[in-house]
Amino acid sequence: MPGFRVPAGAAVEAVLRAAAAAEIMPRYRQLSAADITEKSGPHDLVTVADRRAEEYLARELTALVPGSVVVGEESVHADPSVYEELGGDAPVWIVDPVDGTRVFVAGEPGFCTLVSLARYGEVLASWTYAPATDRMAVAVRGRGARLNGAVLHPGPPEPGRPLRIAMSHPGFAPVAGQRALSGLEGRPGVTRGSGSAGLDYLAVATGELDAVVYGWEYAWDHAAGLLLVSEAGGAHLTLSGEPYRVTGGNALPFTAARTEATARHVRRALLGA
Secondary structure, three states: OOOOOOOOHHHHHHHHHHHHHOHHHHHHOOOOOOOEEEEOOOOOOEEEHHHHHHHHHHHHHHHOOOOOOEHHHHHHHHHHHHHHHHHHHOEEEEEEEEHHHHHHHOOOOOOOEEEEEOOOEEEEEEEEEEOOOOEEEEEOOOOOOEEOEEEEEEEEEOOOOOOOOOEOOHHOOOHHHHHHHHOOOOOOEEEEEEOHHHHHHHHHHHHOOOEEEOOOHHHHHHHHHHHHHHOOOOOEEOOOOOOOOOOOOOOOOOEEOOOOHHHHHHHHHHHOO
């Protein structure tokens, strides 16, 4: 697309805030049973807020970049072929309207909206917005990461203490990756994730966590947070030693950590070294 540019960050932030104000926060702690549906099971929920917010974001974000397309969690659930847009020529908005839907349904504040903009498989910019706590984290490739305007750069973990790692449940990984996750579970400093991948990535970018480990690769869960961690000085590695690719085909599980050395250390632990 000739002349394509990443839109002004303020414009995208305004869209996220407006979507949350119109479609998410009015339903926060106000959901009825009819507003909640199971997708693949009781741990995979979708609400009217997820659907309406994704529709709002898709409409407004594609207006900011004419010719762009949207790969969203709910649109892919309705039509899995939409995911193939990640490998196309058009700029792609990768959207998770409510990351941490189970947390949202429980009436707790630890959920967020994730948006990133990618082209040719490269994530160019990302936005992580936690409306219940009014936190907006923004990353632009090559230009760093910020939280509510403050630069994020946590540096290396404190020497001499166990790494603080949040990991996904082993059952969420393909069979080949379950052993690696099970081997990490139970080590000092290792806990389960918060229920929102986006907020766990933010915790790595701020230094509250040293690393995260995931056994699934859906781009809407990971694209925004991986750029945020990378631009804060961190790194991400799959089990094969290569960085995670938003287009898929990754060797799972994978890790994102606040430094490259930490990522390598966690990968070795996953390999049983």
